[in-house]
Amino acid sequence: MPMDFTTIMLDISLFLSLYFQIFLLVSFFEAEENEEKLILPAILPTVTIIVPCFNEAKTVEKTILSLMGLNYPMDKLNILVVDDGSVDETYANAQLAAKRFPNVRVVTQKNGGKYTALNLGIRECTTDIVGCLDADSMVHPDALIKMIPYFNDLQTMAVTPAMRVHQSKTFLQQIQRAEYNVGVFTKRVFGYLDAINVTPGPFSIFRRTVFDIIGPFHHAHNTEDMEIAFRIQSHGFRIANCYDALVYTITPPTFKKLYRQRTRWSYGFLKNLIDYKHIILNKKYGNMGMLTLPFAIVGIVFVFYFAGSFIYQTLRALGNDIERMLLVGVRVPEIFTHSIWATVRGTLNEMYYRFDMTSVLALMLFATSVYIIFKSKKMSEGNMKPSRDIFYFICFYSLIAPLWLGKAVYNVLLSKKTPWR
Amino acid sequence: MKTYDKRKYIFVLLLTIGIFIVAFSLSNYINNRKIADIKSTEDSISIDILSSETQFEILQQSSCSIVSGSILSDQLSNLATSIETAEAAHGIDSDSVKTLKKYYSLLEIKDYLLIQEIYRQCDARPISILYFYSNSKNCTECTNEGYVLTALKEEYPDLRIYSFDYDLGLNAVSTLTTLYKIGPKLPAIVVNNQTYTGFQSLDTLRNIIPDISVAAATSSTKSATNNSSTTSSKKTNSSNLEVNGISPQQKQK
Numbered sequence: 001m002p003m004d005f006t007t008i009m010l011d012i013s014l015f016l017s018l019y020f021q022i023f024l025l026v027s028f029f030e031a032e033e034n035e036e037k038l039i040l041p042a043i044l045p046t047v048t049i050i051v052p053c054f055n056e057a058k059t060v061e062k063t064i065l066s067l068m069g070l071n072y073p074m075d076k077l078n079i080l081v082v083d084d085g086s087v088d089e090t091y092a093n094a095q096l097a098a099k100r101f102p103n104v105r106v107v108t109q110k111n112g113g114k115y116t117a118l119n120l121g122i123r124e125c126t127t128d129i130v131g132c133l134d135a136d137s138m139v140h141p142d143a144l145i146k147m148i149p150y151f152n153d154l155q156t157m158a159v160t161p162a163m164r165v166h167q168s169k170t171f172l173q174q175i176q177r178a179e180y181n182v183g184v185f186t187k188r189v190f191g192y193l194d195a196i197n198v199t200p201g202p203f204s205i206f207r208r209t210v211f212d213i214i215g216p217f218h219h220a221h222n223t224e225d226m227e228i229a230f231r232i233q234s235h236g237f238r239i240a241n242c243y244d245a246l247v248y249t250i251t252p253p254t255f256k257k258l259y260r261q262r263t264r265w266s267y268g269f270l271k272n273l274i275d276y277k278h279i280i281l282n283k284k285y286g287n288m289g290m291l292t293l294p295f296a297i298v299g300i301v302f303v304f305y306f307a308g309s310f311i312y313q314t315l316r317a318l319g320n321d322i323e324r325m326l327l328v329g330v331r332v333p334e335i336f337t338h339s340i341w342a343t344v345r346g347t348l349n350e351m352y353y354r355f356d357m358t359s360v361l362a363l364m365l366f367a368t369s370v371y372i373i374f375k376s377k378k379m380s381e382g383n384m385k386p387s388r389d390i391f392y393f394i395c396f397y398s399l400i401a402p403l404w405l406g407k408a409v410y411n412v413l414l415s416k417k418t419p420w421r
Numbered sequence: 422m423k424t425y426d427k428r429k430y431i432f433v434l435l436l437t438i439g440i441f442i443v444a445f446s447l448s449n450y451i452n453n454r455k456i457a458d459i460k461s462t463e464d465s466i467s468i469d470i471l472s473s474e475t476q477f478e479i480l481q482q483s484s485c486s487i488v489s490g491s492i493l494s495d496q497l498s499n500l501a502t503s504i505e506t507a508e509a510a511h512g513i514d515s516d517s518v519k520t521l522k523k524y525y526s527l528l529e530i531k532d533y534l535l536i537q538e539i540y541r542q543c544d545a546r547p548i549s550i551l552y553f554y555s556n557s558k559n560c561t562e563c564t565n566e567g568y569v570l571t572a573l574k575e576e577y578p579d580l581r582i583y584s585f586d587y588d589l590g591l592n593a594v595s596t597l598t599t600l601y602k603i604g605p606k607l608p609a610i611v612v613n614n615q616t617y618t619g620f621q622s623l624d625t626l627r628n629i630i631p632d633i634s635v636a637a638a639t640s641s642t643k644s645a646t647n648n649s650s651t652t653s654s655k656k657t658n659s660s661n662l663e664v665n666g667i668s669p670q671q672k673q674k
Contacts, residue, residue: 015437015441018437019433019434020439022436022437022440023429023430023433026429026432026433026436048537144544180432225517269510283425286424286425287425289425290425290430320564323565323568324568327565327568327569327572327622327623328568328569328571328572328623356448356452357441357444357445357448359448360443360444360445360447360448361441361444364440364444
């Protein structure tokens with residue numbers, strides 16, 4: 001059988017992808033087997049939740065109410081709303097809501113970015129634990145009480161929640177719903193492997209003293225929640241994941257908003273990767289250095305290679321079709337659909353006729369991916385029923401993700417800053 | 422921080438290698454089964470060739486109303502599928518693919534002769550095109566001619582197009598090329614014993630065979646061709662590239 005370059009690349013990528021997925025699955029089963037029942041400390045720690053806001057007039061009250069609904073002693077819970085120089089009614093609305101609760105405080109500052117709002121909050125608070133909650137998110141009442149026992153381990157400096165999509169109305173929100181569910185699975189495993197590389201804005205909580213040791217939040221290419229995780233890990237501390245502490249977040253409904261958000265995340269990830277390159281392939285940093293970060297880099301390379309290859313094949317098919325059109329006359333819309341279809345059909349045909357190792361491996365990888373997707377749904381939503389979000393995620397996610405990844409790489413290579421909004 | 426557990430990394434590596442070995446064995450097993458099918462196709466071809474001889478005999482003794490179109494059309498279609506499988510499994514230049522393509526060409530010639538005979542017996546006008554192409558990369562006109570012939574075939578479904586790889590080195594094809602003075606310039610087309618060298622546009626082909634639609638209509642009334650699923654319709658419907666008797670994948674390489 002002839003081995004061309006694409007086949008070799010495909011086999012290598014399949015081998016590495018399978019290796020990574022098997023590693024995740026083995027670790028997942030290990031985590032399930034070794035799970036210890038965590039006990040709440042006899043004296044609950046005091047907690048401050050910082051809510052950084054910028055033009056969140058519509059949602060700030062809802063966020064405060066969601067926090068006040070937490071199943072936690074109110075004398076041990078403080079809410080600190082930090083208005084980051086909003087130009088709408090955020091400050092006034094937050095103050096109005098605060099009047100109803102003695103443990104809610106509102107401060108305001110000149111707009112300086114989210115990380116400065118968080119740092120102001122950290123400076124203002126004196127509690128044992130400090131958390132943050134983006135104003136576009138809501139917490140489950142039991143989230144905090146479930147996360148607190150993880151701090152029994154003195155090396156644990158942060159705990160991340162399980163994030164779910166608040167409402168999935170649009171097609172893109174459906175895709176994100178399945179994506180966030182898969183995130184619940186991977187965070188669970190990454191937490192077990194001590195390889196979490198982001199403490200998300202929606203309700204990650206920290207031991208207050210960690211900021212005295214490693215310093216406050218940084219600008220970090222507009223991804224301060226990623227950088228702080230890299231920094232905690234690089235200091236040898238732990239970040240745990242509480243997979244049943246549910247937080248609901250509002251996801252971008254349109255492609256434009258999603259594209260912007262993901263470009264910022266991807267750009268931030270790449271820039272932080274560069275800033276913390278000493279972690280990569282360094283045994284000292286455990287699984288994060290040896291597994292998750294190296295595989296993330298390899299994944300990005302392969303995404304580009306195969307997305308490029310797909311585009312090249314489609315353009316080639318398009319070229320053939322245009323040539324055909326000029327010779328025998330074919331309608332233009334037929335040409336575009338034919339070109340894409342010809343590429344997809346060519347790949348499937350090749351898989352069918354050449355039922356070789358590559359095809360078998362691709363099927364196996366697909367099967368393990370589907371298993372993980374359904375297992376994730378079980379963890380996040382409590383059932384494994386096939387649903388629209390899973391179908392959309394499987395069919396379309398790998399087609400749209402390279403778009404923002406491509407833009408992020410482009411911005412990194414050309415040193416173009418990626419804005420927040 | 423959880424320490425880097427080297428044993429786990431090695432365990433997962435061994436597990437992955439194990440899966441690779443299983444995948445390799447499974448695909449090998451399936452491909453061997455496919456190759457066995459190809460071999461059986463090769464074996465059955467000799468019987469088909471013998472059958473075609475018998476059909477010639479029958480034709481000379483029977484009225485054209487009871488003669489079926491061609492027993493070879495289905496076999497040609499099966500063989501085309503086998504060629505695609507063999508190409509994917511062994512590559513375009515492999516000996517097994519070349520052998521299959523030679524069988525294919527041979528069957529095409531047999532089918533062509535048989536159809537000619539049927540038409541002669543039944544006093545109908547032949548509507549066959551012999552098309553000679555080259556697989557070499559510099560014959561872009563061959564690809565274009567493929568597009569044109571496919572379009573022509575779509576226009577006239579009863580048209581029979583027999584495509585031959587000029588470089589295959591098959592004696593029977595060489596006899597045709599000598600007979601019709603084909604090459605070295607390609608593509609070349611033979612219609613009604615007349616050779617046309619170089620690229621022929623759709624309009625030119627329509628002019629070369631102006632009464633094709635009349636011929637097609639006449640032939641469709643004949644029972645001799647009614648039942649036949651023509652060679653060319655099997656080969657040209659899905660893709661213009663398939664006019665050449667080769668798969669689209671191959672053409673793109």
